[in-house]
Amino acid sequence: MGLIEDELKEVRQLCEKVLEQTKLITCVQEMVRVEIALSPMNIITLCIQFPKNYPTEILLLELKSKTLSERLLKGLTVLCEKNLKDNIGKPQVMKLIKFVHTYLLENPLCCCYDEINNIKNSLKSNGTLRIKQKSGCINLEVLGGKYELKMKITVPKEYPNQCIKIEEYSANFPEVFNLYLSGQFFEIARQCVEPPLRKTKKQERFQVTPSLEPSVKFIIETVLRFPKEKCPVCKVQCLPDNPADAINSDKNPKHVERALCGHLYHQECLTSYLTSPPFHRDGKLCLACPQKLQHQKWGISTRLAEVRWAHQQARERELDEVRDFLQ
Secondary structure (H helix, E strand, O other), rough: HHHHHHHHHHHHHHHHHHOOOEEEEEOOOOEEEEEOOOOOOOOOOOOOOOOOOOOOOOEEEEEOOOOOOOOHHHHHHEEEEEEEEHHOOOOOHHHHHHHHHHHHHHOOHHHHHHHHHHHHHHHHHHHHHHEOOOOEEEEEEEEEEOEEEEEEEEEEOOOOOOOOEEEEEEEEEOHHHHHHHHHHHHHHHHHHHHHOOOOOOOOOOOOOOOOOHHHHHHHHHHHHHHHHOOOOOOHHHOEEEEEEEOOOOOOOOOEEEEOOOOOOOEEHHHHHHHHOOOOOOOOOOOOOOOEEOEEOOOOOOOHHHHHHHHHHHHHHHHHHHHHHHHH
């Protein structure tokens, strides 16, 4: 038997037994085809061919995947070729399969390659993104002026069928904003993997989508936006430049409130706007966007707000008349 036949025999005997989650599809002289599936997103197929002068030349390799990034596959192909050059003159097939299998095993975040690059592009110089491949963790730091947010995110093995999770969280925003940021992060991630509870007739079949990029991009965009955002009523910046000066008491008129649409208002400005005319039948719109202005603290109807305003005006007129009489 020749060298190639010996290698093919070795691959048939060892590939699926030694390397877990591998499937030998084809194993003939014309081509060796192996699929490695470590997770729903970490699936790769090796297409290996023997060159004419093998083993004094390296194997011909093509990596294919429906789930992994093309850029990742190109980079991994380069690494494989370097590894093969170290084994010229020796059997290469099994070593190549082991190399790719080990690489995917030690780099579980390969499944997020494009998402991570897109996040880095969004982050730019406004923070850092550190990846810990072996533990499947991502450390995110976002800076918005003097405001900063740090977050440790874990990517589960069954990603994207399971959503990402926050392991650690710290930020110097007021507590109400920290609750919003962490809660909305989780909600965006959850919606990527869980279908809505209420189904409509026209609703298409639910499909799981990756949750890392949309969740983290929300954090980046919000942390960069909040410190600069101005109250739509008074046009004054809502949050102070120094986080230590932020008002945490909701009894303070300058306490910053977040409407359901996401825009910020000073509490006194929001109260004044919602309780002053003109009153519209469908409610007032946010002054920063076309959405209906809603907040959990102001749940009264437009009609009731109008009645209260009219009552207040009548009361003030009565007091003015009393003052005039006493003067």
